[in-house]
Amino acid sequence: MLTYAFAALLALTLVSFMIGRWRAHACVGVSTWKLHSRPAYHASFVAAWVGIPAGLLLLAWLMIQGPVLDRLVMVSLPGELVAGKGVGELSLILSQIKAVAGGTAFGDPAQPILEAGERLKSWRSIAELAMLACAMVVAMLGMVVAQSRIAPEFRARQAVERILDWLMIACAVIAILTTLGIVVSLLIEAMRFFGHVSPLRFFFGLSWEPQIAIRADQVTAGGAFGAIPVFVGTFLIALIAMLVATPVGLLSAIYLAEYASPRFRAAIKPTLEILAGIPTVVYGFFAVLVVSPALRTFGEAVGLPIAPNSALVAGGVMGIMIIPFISSLSDDAITAVPRSMRDGSLALGATKNETIISVLLPAALPGIMGGILLAVSRAIGETMIVVMAAGIIASLTLNPFQPVTTVTVQIVTLLIGDSEFDNPKTLAAFALGLVLFVSTLLLNIVAMRIVQRYREQYE
Amino acid sequence: MSDVSSTLRTGPATGHWRTAAQQRRLRRRYAADRRMQILGLGAIGLAVALLGILFGSLVYSGYLAFAQTRVVLEFRIDPALVQPDRIQDGNFRSIIRQALFQQFPEVTSRRQQTELAKLLSPGAEWIVRDHVQANPELVGRTVNLLVPVADPYDQLSKGVIPRDVPESQRRLGDEAIGWLDSLDRRGLVRTTFAWELFLNADSRFPEMAGLAGAMTGSFLTLLVCLLLSIPLGIAAAVYLEEFAPKNRLTSLIEVNINNLAAVPSIVFGLLGLAVFLGFLGLPRSAPLVGGMVLSLITLPTIVIATRATLKAVPPSIREAALAIGASKHQVMMHHVLPMAMPGIMTATIIGLAHALGETAPLLLIGMNAFIPSVDSIGLLEPATALPMQIYSWADSPERGFVARTSAAILVLLGFLVAMNAVAIYLRQRFERTWS
Numbered sequence: 046m047l048t049y050a051f052a053a054l055l056a057l058t059l060v061s062f063m064i065g066r067w068r069a070h071a072c073v074g075v076s077t078w079k080l081h082s083r084p085a086y087h088a089s090f091v092a093a094w095v096g097i098p099a100g101l102l103l104l105a106w107l108m109i110q111g112p113v114l115d116r117l118v119m120v121s122l123p124g125e126l127v128a129g130k131g132v133g134e135l136s137l138i139l140s141q142i143k144a145v146a147g148g149t150a151f152g153d154p155a156q157p158i159l160e161a162g163e164r165l166k167s168w169r170s171i172a173e174l175a176m177l178a179c180a181m182v183v184a185m186l187g188m189v190v191a192q193s194r195i196a197p198e199f200r201a202r203q204a205v206e207r208i209l210d211w212l213m214i215a216c217a218v219i220a221i222l223t224t225l226g227i228v229v230s231l232l233i234e235a236m237r238f239f240g241h242v243s244p245l246r247f248f249f250g251l252s253w254e255p256q257i258a259i260r261a262d263q264v265t266a267g268g269a270f271g272a273i274p275v276f277v278g279t280f281l282i283a284l285i286a287m288l289v290a291t292p293v294g295l296l297s298a299i300y301l302a303e304y305a306s307p308r309f310r311a312a313i314k315p316t317l318e319i320l321a322g323i324p325t326v327v328y329g330f331f332a333v334l335v336v337s338p339a340l341r342t343f344g345e346a347v348g349l350p351i352a353p354n355s356a357l358v359a360g361g362v363m364g365i366m367i368i369p370f371i372s373s374l375s376d377d378a379i380t381a382v383p384r385s386m387r388d389g390s391l392a393l394g395a396t397k398n399e400t401i402i403s404v405l406l407p408a409a410l411p412g413i414m415g416g417i418l419l420a421v422s423r424a425i426g427e428t429m430i431v432v433m434a435a436g437i438i439a440s441l442t443l444n445p446f447q448p449v450t451t452v453t454v455q456i457v458t459l460l461i462g463d464s465e466f467d468n469p470k471t472l473a474a475f476a477l478g479l480v481l482f483v484s485t486l487l488l489n490i491v492a493m494r495i496v497q498r499y500r501e502q503y504e
Numbered sequence: 505m506s507d508v509s510s511t512l513r514t515g516p517a518t519g520h521w522r523t524a525a526q527q528r529r530l531r532r533r534y535a536a537d538r539r540m541q542i543l544g545l546g547a548i549g550l551a552v553a554l555l556g557i558l559f560g561s562l563v564y565s566g567y568l569a570f571a572q573t574r575v576v577l578e579f580r581i582d583p584a585l586v587q588p589d590r591i592q593d594g595n596f597r598s599i600i601r602q603a604l605f606q607q608f609p610e611v612t613s614r615r616q617q618t619e620l621a622k623l624l625s626p627g628a629e630w631i632v633r634d635h636v637q638a639n640p641e642l643v644g645r646t647v648n649l650l651v652p653v654a655d656p657y658d659q660l661s662k663g664v665i666p667r668d669v670p671e672s673q674r675r676l677g678d679e680a681i682g683w684l685d686s687l688d689r690r691g692l693v694r695t696t697f698a699w700e701l702f703l704n705a706d707s708r709f710p711e712m713a714g715l716a717g718a719m720t721g722s723f724l725t726l727l728v729c730l731l732l733s734i735p736l737g738i739a740a741a742v743y744l745e746e747f748a749p750k751n752r753l754t755s756l757i758e759v760n761i762n763n764l765a766a767v768p769s770i771v772f773g774l775l776g777l778a779v780f781l782g783f784l785g786l787p788r789s790a791p792l793v794g795g796m797v798l799s800l801i802t803l804p805t806i807v808i809a810t811r812a813t814l815k816a817v818p819p820s821i822r823e824a825a826l827a828i829g830a831s832k833h834q835v836m837m838h839h840v841l842p843m844a845m846p847g848i849m850t851a852t853i854i855g856l857a858h859a860l861g862e863t864a865p866l867l868l869i870g871m872n873a874f875i876p877s878v879d880s881i882g883l884l885e886p887a888t889a890l891p892m893q894i895y896s897w898a899d900s901p902e903r904g905f906v907a908r909t910s911a912a913i914l915v916l917l918g919f920l921v922a923m924n925a926v927a928i929y930l931r932q933r934f935e936r937t938w939s
């Protein structure tokens with residue numbers, strides 16, 4: 046139905062474009078110079094009036110229809126079914142009704158729920174028909190209004206350009222809406238979580254066991270939401286990643302910027318960037334397939350017990366992924382140091398090495414630091430490598446040979462398979478997401494400030 | 505610098521570069537320089553070696569999945585087991601077993617027969633069924649068909665399961681190996697290209713599992729992403745670069761876009777989960793939702809790159825068009841955008857290549873559905889995507905899925921290489937440099 050609605054609207058828009066063109070031609074005959082704007086502008090004007098309002102109506106209808114019908118169907122339920130039920134039970138009833146309406150119900154639901162499901166199904170089809178009808182009426186109205194304005198002296202070009210302006214502004218505002226959407230949705234769900242668990246316990250608690258009983262008869266731990274072990278694990282893995290990536294990335298950048306011949310540089314730079322283009326799920330598989338067994342064999346050989354999903358595996362592989370970030374940002378920073386500083390140092394008789402260490406690196410340090418901070422934020426937010434290669438159990442340890450867990454791993458494990466956001470377990474994922482968003486945002490802002498200030502200094 | 509001052513203080517006689525002490529010093533300084541070079545080269549070598557190990561291990565563990573061991577068997581389509589008018593309900597399992605037992609008349613005990621039946625892939629049944637369905641005249645006749653063997657036998661024939669270890673440490677017993685070898689001696693075993701990998705959807709059996717479902721899902725997801733992010737991204741970039749007045753709203757938008765480009769992708773997954781699934785009630789696992797989330801992720805990249813390309817179009821073009829009376833919009837639509845288009849397309853393709861490999865946000869909106877058939881895939885139906893398929897295969901315990909996962913990764917990397925090659929080609933072929 047939805048596809049038809051949009052297809053019909055598209056067809057109507059095209060037809061209205063033709064009509065607009067024909068009307069523009071018709072009102073001046075062969076003397077087209079009498080038109081203020083070219084016929085295509087008149088036609089676009091009509092098409093915009095047909096397509097845009099009706100399209101917006103369709104989108105708005107789609108957004109509102111689901112929640113409104115849910116509310117209506119819940120109100121229509123017999124009183125004894127909903128009396129005294131909590132939010133969780135009500136949403137369970139609602140999802141049962143939806144399953145009946147969608148024909149995917151299993152087992153045999155109660156009679157009132159079956160009836161409600163049928164009701165929801167018929168309401169849905171009514172609503173969709175109404176949506177189609179309303180959209181068509183709006184489109185027709187738009188067509189009538191717009192084409193009545195077509196006249197030789199009508200400034201269609203200006204009108205179309207104004208519409209274009211608004212469309213472009215709307216597209217640019219999507220960026221703000223996305224940020225707003227992220228902040229609001231994370232904040233709302235995190236607030237609900239902090240309604241269950243106090244922020245003090247979340248931010249300073251030392252035990253993380255989110256497996257709580259969803260049904261009364263399940264046997265689980267009591268559920269503890271102290272996120273310190275998760276934060277420490279994230280920190281540990283990011284630290285290992287940076288310990289791998291920073292020296293390798295920085296040294297390659299120094300070599301590429303100062304020693305390498307142009308041909309070598311032209312060949313190696315893109316090769317290193319390949320590392321950044323490989324999907325992270327590939328790194329995750331690489332960690333499981335190669336790095337973890339190799340490290341374990343090595344550990345056995347030297348008598349060191351290394352867990353298969355130790356922090357070292359995930360952090361090390363993540364470090365490989367981050368090398369190109371550090372190397373290309375450091376390379377930019379080093380090559381941006383003015384030629385005169387480099388020449389001055391060399392002219393005094395310093396070797397290249399001495400120039401690098403006592404002139405270039407200090408001058409490029411802010412840029413390098415900015416790059417490292419960006420890489421840290423990348424490491425903290427990285428998901429697939431740690432989901433596949435790091436642990437799930439949160440243990441409070443700084444031992445790199447032990448498995449630890451990270452914020453992103455916890456978000457994924459808490460949310461997989463669950464779509465109801467009403468228990469602390471799933472809500473905790475949003476609280477973790479909020480922490481992740483805020484910390485990466487802060488890191489990025491600081492890094493960009495440093496890089497920018499440094500750039501201004503030399504330009 | 506300290507060298508110079510010390511030389512000055514102590515006078516030329518002792519500070520002369522010919523003295524043994526200064527020569528030593530010089531050698532030390534040059535050695536330090538060489539050390540730095542070696543360290544730098546070593547770091548590059550390490551990074552390149554790691555890249556090589558990564559690709560090498562994937563190719564090494566994955567190339568076997570492109571081949572599949574099969575056997576040619578003679579199947580008698582017994583009319584007692586398959587009614588001509590109800591072929592899909594026929595008992596093809598018995599037909600398969602009969603064809604297999606016919607090759608080994610010496611296998612008579614029930615236990616052995618059960619073991620022998622495991623030689624063929626469970627998918628063989630469907631292959632024979634589909635063949636008979638396409639050729640109904642075969643009922644009552646015999647037909648020679650090439651059917652895949654089960655995963656352990658496939659691994660044995662490829663040498664992944666070693667023959668020279670004691671029987672207790674092997675997945676297959678001596679008897680089972682003997683059966684395959686005896687078929688091989690009779691010339692019935694063939695190794696052919698594994699079309700299943702590209703033509704089949706997902707399956708619980710590694711030898712029948714393929715990427716068709718995942719590729720279709722990825723295609724639909726990227727299509728949605730493309731249709732959303734190209735117009736939105738270009739419009740936003742054009743507005744910010746060419747039309748926007750310098751006010752607080754536009755600077756807010758700019759800061760926003762720059763920050764969004766650095767937000768971890770999993771946060772976008774949370775956004776999709778809370779807003780698209782939770783608030784708007786869109787279906788879980790659907791390519792539509794996946795595409796919407798991915799387009800939010802690629803939008804900032806496309807906007808930033810498009811703005812850079814627009815900035816590179818020289819002002820003289822704009823001024824010339826304005827001077828002959830074009831409106832600002834006409835300058836944009838008729839001159840600047842067409843000139844910037846190759847650059848914008850390059851940026852878009854690179855953005856899409858990133859979106860193709862993006863996994864975490866899709867995981868959160870549940871795009872890891874098990875898709876056993878390509879027919880069921882639609883924009884609003886549950887689907888999976890290539891990276892998600894890799895993730896779920898990597899989690900599967902069967903030995904055959906390791907090779908399948910590597911093969912899937914090679915396919916994904918192949919797509920990425922192809923997309924980047926197109927982008928580079930576009931850049932070199934069409935992009936103009938303005939001097």
